[in-house]
Amino acid sequence: MKNHEIKFKNQNIKYSIIIGNNILSSLKTKIRILCPKTKKIALVFDKKVPKVFKSKLKKILKKYDITFIDFNASEKQKSLKIANLYLKKLLKKNFNRSDLVISVGGGITGDLIGFVASIFKRGINFINVPTTLLAQADAAIGGKTGVNSVFGKNLIGSFYQPKLVINDTAFLKSLPRKELICGYAEILKHSIIKDKKLFIWLKKNTRKLLSKDPKKLIYAIKKSCEIKLFFVNKDVNEKDLRMILNFGHTFAHAIEVKNNYSKNILHGEAVLSGMVLAARLSNLLKICNNKTLEDITEIYKSNKLSYTIKKYSNYRKINELLPFLLHDKKNDNDKINFILLKKIGQTTMPNKFKISKEKVKNLSQSMALY
Numbered sequence: 001m002k003n004h005e006i007k008f009k010n011q012n013i014k015y016s017i018i019i020g021n022n023i024l025s026s027l028k029t030k031i032r033i034l035c036p037k038t039k040k041i042a043l044v045f046d047k048k049v050p051k052v053f054k055s056k057l058k059k060i061l062k063k064y065d066i067t068f069i070d071f072n073a074s075e076k077q078k079s080l081k082i083a084n085l086y087l088k089k090l091l092k093k094n095f096n097r098s099d100l101v102i103s104v105g106g107g108i109t110g111d112l113i114g115f116v117a118s119i120f121k122r123g124i125n126f127i128n129v130p131t132t133l134l135a136q137a138d139a140a141i142g143g144k145t146g147v148n149s150v151f152g153k154n155l156i157g158s159f160y161q162p163k164l165v166i167n168d169t170a171f172l173k174s175l176p177r178k179e180l181i182c183g184y185a186e187i188l189k190h191s192i193i194k195d196k197k198l199f200i201w202l203k204k205n206t207r208k209l210l211s212k213d214p215k216k217l218i219y220a221i222k223k224s225c226e227i228k229l230f231f232v233n234k235d236v237n238e239k240d241l242r243m244i245l246n247f248g249h250t251f252a253h254a255i256e257v258k259n260n261y262s263k264n265i266l267h268g269e270a271v272l273s274g275m276v277l278a279a280r281l282s283n284l285l286k287i288c289n290n291k292t293l294e295d296i297t298e299i300y301k302s303n304k305l306s307y308t309i310k311k312y313s314n315y316r317k318i319n320e321l322l323p324f325l326l327h328d329k330k331n332d333n334d335k336i337n338f339i340l341l342k343k344i345g346q347t348t349m350p351n352k353f354k355i356s357k358e359k360v361k362n363l364s365q366s367m368a369l370y
Contacts, residue, residue, distance in 0.1 A: 004222050008141075008161065008229055010236050017141065017229075019167040019222050021214055024053070024129070027166065028060050034163045035125045037098035042090060044069045044113045046105025049131050050174050053104065064100075067093055073108045075261030078147050080156065086116050090124075100125040100163075106132035106179075107139030107267070111154070114145030118160030128162045131171035133183020133217070134268050137224035138190075140165050142232040142242075148261070152327040153253045159237050167225075169217050180210050181305065182268025187220050189275060190227040192296065193247050196345035198223050199295075206303045243350035247339045248275030254324035272300070272308040277318070280367045281360075282340040285353075292343050315368035322357050336360060 003020030018026065031038060041064045045054055058066065069089060071077070090101070101124055103113035110128050117126035130140040146157020172180070184206070191199035202209070202220075209216045228245065235242035252267070252274030259265050279296050282288040300306045311317055325336045335354035339347050 004218070006222070006225050006229065008233070010233055013161050013236075015162055015164055017165040017167060017225055019136075019169075019218055019225070021169045021218070023166060023168045024056060024170070025060055027057070027127075027129075030164050030166075031061075031064075031100065031127070034127075035098070035100050038064065038100045038125060040065045040067065040093065040095055040099040042067045042069060042093070042095065042099075042101045044071050044086070044101065044103050044105070044109060046071050046073045046109045046131065048073065048106075049104060049171065053131075053171065057102075057104065071105060071109055071112070073105055074263070075108060075148055075153070075256065075267075078108050078112045080147055083112060083116050083119075083147055086113070087120055090116075090120055095120070095124065097121050097124050100127065102127045102129060104129045104131060105135075106130065107135040110135055110140050111145055111157070112147060114143075114160055114162065115147055115157055118145055118158040123160065126160065126162045127164045127166070129166050129168070132175060133172055133180050133221070134186055135183075136167040136169075136172075137183050137221050138186035138228060140167070141225050141228045142245075143236065144238070152257050152324065153261075155327070167221055169214060169221070172212060172217060175212075177210065178266060178269075180212070181272070182266045184210060185268035185271040185275075187224045188299070189245075189248055189271060190224045192275065192341065192344060193244055193339075193347050194227045194230065194345060195223065198227075199299075199344050203299055203302075206299065210303065240350055243337075244339055244347050247341065247347055248272075248278045250274065250325060250336065250338055251277040251321060254321040257324045257327070258321055269308045272305055273312055276300070276309045277312055277367060278338065279341050281338065281363065282342075282348075284363050284366055285340065287348060287353075288341045288343055292341065295344060313368050315365040318364040318368055319361055322361060325360070326357060 006017045008015050047070050101117045103110045117124050128140045130136045143159050143161040145160050146154040149155045231242045231245050248271050252270040255270040279293050283293045335356050338353045340353050
């Protein structure tokens with residue numbers, strides 16, 4: 001299968017996203033070119049990733065002084081406490097800015113380790129090796145790093161671009177369906193906000209994608225990365241246009257915080273819930289028509305994803321999210337800043353729909369009737 005390389009370039013920052021199957025061995029050459037002064041590598045490895053990949057990386061990077069750090073990835077572990085622990089490890093080992101930190105894991109691992117890299121001596125070399133579909137299609141792209149707070153998700157963080165992202169689909173073979181669905185949620189989101197052709201492709205190919213068809217995975221990851229980079233390249237620090245990527249996430253983050261980041265509701269499942277709630281709200285406000293809402297809910301029904309929205313057929317459950325919606329990081333006043341949907345492939349512009357808590361509460365019963 002053909003490998004793909006997508007390039008990020010903005011001002012003085014540039015890096016490549018390489019997508020393919022069994023491409024980990026390319027790390028050796030890439031590090032030599034991108035980080036020629038590196039002597040020490042801290043390799044942070046999500047414990048859920050099969051150990052065979054740790055052995056493989058150890059062999060590939062044998063010429064370097066490697067420090068292995070095992071990370072038990074969860075939203076609760078994505079905290080300042082853990083970030084500080086890892087900073088201390090790097091300081092104790094006397095890492096310097098010309099050395100390298102590599103994250104091997106899902107989006108949680110990449111967020112945390114990217115954040116650590118960004119603040120260690122004001123920035124150490126960082127390479128991201130995402131191992132989940134969610135991270136490969138979305139989380140590892142764009143340079144957003146951060147940790148969670150009791151007040152909400154990703155409220156503490158920085159923008160820090162990696163030297164390289166390697167999307168090796170070999171990691172995806174061991175993923176359970178629940179994890180694949182999480183990645184699929186972001187791919188679907190990208191199609192809904194920007195690419196109607198991709199949405200139509202997903203209607204035809206979702207089952208094969210969730211069955212880990214290698215060609216379908218590579219195509220979907222590539223298209224998803226391209227869409228995300230379209231927004232990131234125009235708005236690196238999320239001041240305006242990039243906020244469109246948060247479609248569905250206002251509700252999703254509230255769902256995650258409300259449930260105390262429970263493993264029973266993974267991020268992608270919350271996003272699937274959040275997108276339907278955002279589409280319902282868009283429909284009630286007459287921003288999108290019934291057909292658009294039906295197209296979205298139909299792709300859920302035909303691929304056994306409706307379980308993610310069943311709970312929110314109860315308006316009381318929607319109302320319970322309201323206090324958490326107010327803490328969303330897009331808000332800049334006492335109203336909730338929503339990205340809403342016009343049609344498949346087009347959303348409203350950021351900061352155009354700021355809705356009061358009371359209005360959302362009044363609409364919640366109608367939102368739950370679908």
